[in-house]
Amino acid sequence: MKQLLVFVICVLICGSGANAQCNSETLSSQCIPKLASGFNFLKSYKVERGGKEYVEYSYVFTKGTQYMINICGSEQNPDGIIVTLYDSKRNMVATNKVKDQYINAIAYPCNATGIYYIQYTFDESSGCGGSALGFKR
Amino acid sequence: MKILVAGLFLVLFAACGTGTKTEEKTFAEALDETSLNSTILTGEVNEILNRIPSPLEISVLLKESGKKYDAAFLNSPENVSKYNTNYKRALNLGIYGTDLGYTNIYEQTQDGVRYMSTIRNLANDLNIGQFFEMETIGRLVSNNNNLDSLLLITTQNFNAINHYLQSQDRSHLSVLFLTGGWLEALHITCQVAKLTPENHQLQETIGTQKIILDNLIHLLSMFKETDHNMGTLFTDLQDLKQAFDKVSITTIYKPSSFEIVDGVMVVKDNSVSTVEITQADIESIRTITQSIRTKVIS
Numbered sequence: 001m002k003q004l005l006v007f008v009i010c011v012l013i014c015g016s017g018a019n020a021q022c023n024s025e026t027l028s029s030q031c032i033p034k035l036a037s038g039f040n041f042l043k044s045y046k047v048e049r050g051g052k053e054y055v056e057y058s059y060v061f062t063k064g065t066q067y068m069i070n071i072c073g074s075e076q077n078p079d080g081i082i083v084t085l086y087d088s089k090r091n092m093v094a095t096n097k098v099k100d101q102y103i104n105a106i107a108y109p110c111n112a113t114g115i116y117y118i119q120y121t122f123d124e125s126s127g128c129g130g131s132a133l134g135f136k137r
Numbered sequence: 138m139k140i141l142v143a144g145l146f147l148v149l150f151a152a153c154g155t156g157t158k159t160e161e162k163t164f165a166e167a168l169d170e171t172s173l174n175s176t177i178l179t180g181e182v183n184e185i186l187n188r189i190p191s192p193l194e195i196s197v198l199l200k201e202s203g204k205k206y207d208a209a210f211l212n213s214p215e216n217v218s219k220y221n222t223n224y225k226r227a228l229n230l231g232i233y234g235t236d237l238g239y240t241n242i243y244e245q246t247q248d249g250v251r252y253m254s255t256i257r258n259l260a261n262d263l264n265i266g267q268f269f270e271m272e273t274i275g276r277l278v279s280n281n282n283n284l285d286s287l288l289l290i291t292t293q294n295f296n297a298i299n300h301y302l303q304s305q306d307r308s309h310l311s312v313l314f315l316t317g318g319w320l321e322a323l324h325i326t327c328q329v330a331k332l333t334p335e336n337h338q339l340q341e342t343i344g345t346q347k348i349i350l351d352n353l354i355h356l357l358s359m360f361k362e363t364d365h366n367m368g369t370l371f372t373d374l375q376d377l378k379q380a381f382d383k384v385s386i387t388t389i390y391k392p393s394s395f396e397i398v399d400g401v402m403v404v405k406d407n408s409v410s411t412v413e414i415t416q417a418d419i420e421s422i423r424t425i426t427q428s429i430r431t432k433v434i435s
Contacts, residue, residue, distance in 0.1 A: 032289070036401065041289050042191050043296065058188040060349055063410055064338065065194060068401075087408065091390045094404045098395075103402040112388045112410035113345040115188060115352075137197050 021128070022074065024048040028130030031072040036105070039068045039134030047071070047081060047120045049127025055120040061110040065135050069118060070105035071096065073129045077104045080125030086117040097123070178359060182312070183303045185352050189315045191292065192235040192322035195342065196242040199329055202336055206243035210325045211236040212434045214255040219435065223263060224366040227310040228433050230259045231317025234295055239325060241278075241287055249278045260298070263310065268297045309364060312356045316370065317433065319349055324430050327423035334416065343419055344412035347381040354378060373429045380421040385413040 024046035032041050047055050061067055073079020084095040085108060093116070096103040102123075110116075120131065212232050220226045237252040253274055260266040270290065277287040302311040323346055330339040354374050361368035391407035 032293075040193065040197070040285075041292050042193075043187070058184065060188055060190045060352075062190065062194060062345065063341070064198075087388075087390060089390065091392075091408075093393055093406065093408070094395065094402065096402055098397070098402070103397060103400065105401045107401050107403045109404070109406055111406035112390075112408040113386070113412075114348060114388060114410065135191075135194055135197075137201050 022048050024128055024130050027072045027074060031070050031130045031132035034070050035068055035132055035134040038136045040136060041134050043133040045131040047129040047131055049122055057118045058115055061116045063110055063113045065137055066107060066109040068105055068107050068134045069131060071129055071131050074126050078102045079129055080123040081129045082121045082123060084119045086119060088114040179308060182308045182356060182359060185356055186299060186311050186315060189349060192318045193238045195322040195326055196239045198342060200242050202329060202333060202339060204329050204333060206245055208248055210328050214251045216434055217255045217258060224313060226259050226263050227313035228317035230256065231314040232321040232434060235318045235321035244284060246278055253278060265298050265301060268294050309360050316353050319353060320430055324426050327426055330419060331423060340414055340419060341412045343422060344384045344414035345386065347384050347386060350378055350381055377425045380425050383418050387411050
């Protein structure tokens, strides 16, 4: 019985350790200084796949303002993390995946004010990363 | 011992779920209907809260318009002693936050220090004073060369406050904080637009606040039955919504194109939005905004 208990506790500890490996908070903070010069920081986003198909945030973008979204993966940038920007009617506006290439940052000069959805999906990725949003006029 | 082992197995199987959806389902099944609804509500509230744009964007636009700094547009720090309820404190924390951003963008050091001190006092009263690194901020405020760092750290502080309030089930304060910040930004924009009627960019910016107002009204509607003050604010913003209902925003979507420049994907947005707003609409919005703001800061 004792052996069984020790086994179960070990599995529990190991399991929690695996989840704790993704430090998306740190990765999102590391992404902030990587915004290009002239961009003011707005938001940092944790990108942690867990069991989800995607991670999504939304933000109201304003016409006449340029936004930058960058991605920081846990191993190498952007570590198979795809960021796709959709407008309020879910039309795709931009994605950082071009053919088989993943770009680290998107610069988006907004021409239509509205709610935009910033969606992160994963291609052969560790599913762990961070992202930052900045703006400039 | 058997019970202990059974309990451990239950925890183990719960921990071995294949993903968030399974975890959420298990969690949801353990809750009663009321709690489940409130869980969904909290998620929706936080999602909307996080999409409200920073008032800093408007402050940058105002400076870009060429209009000089005017402290008369702002809420005097001396008014802080009037705010002795958490409702008033949270709303005015947002208002002072926008004022601080405005002073920072215009590099008005002395006023910035006064607003920072006022904000710290309000934040302390709301038990969220720990998020302001006063020593660092004071050093940055007194050194104009560090404007970027100052904007960064104040934005991070305000984001941290919002996340903290949301994680502590105090989202209603976050709603008030963001509503106050938005109201102040709209108020300043309306005042500047009144002085520069030829500035179409400002008029359009006022018109597009319709989108944010709709989101704030939706947020307040979730609290209006349980919090009398938030119910009153909801009613006041409904009056403002009537003025905004005359504003028309049309968007035509066209697929964007892009090029890669220095490792950055630079998008060319081919969509277009147009805002139809008259001077009469702006005057109506300005008057109602001022009336609501006067109630809030008094």
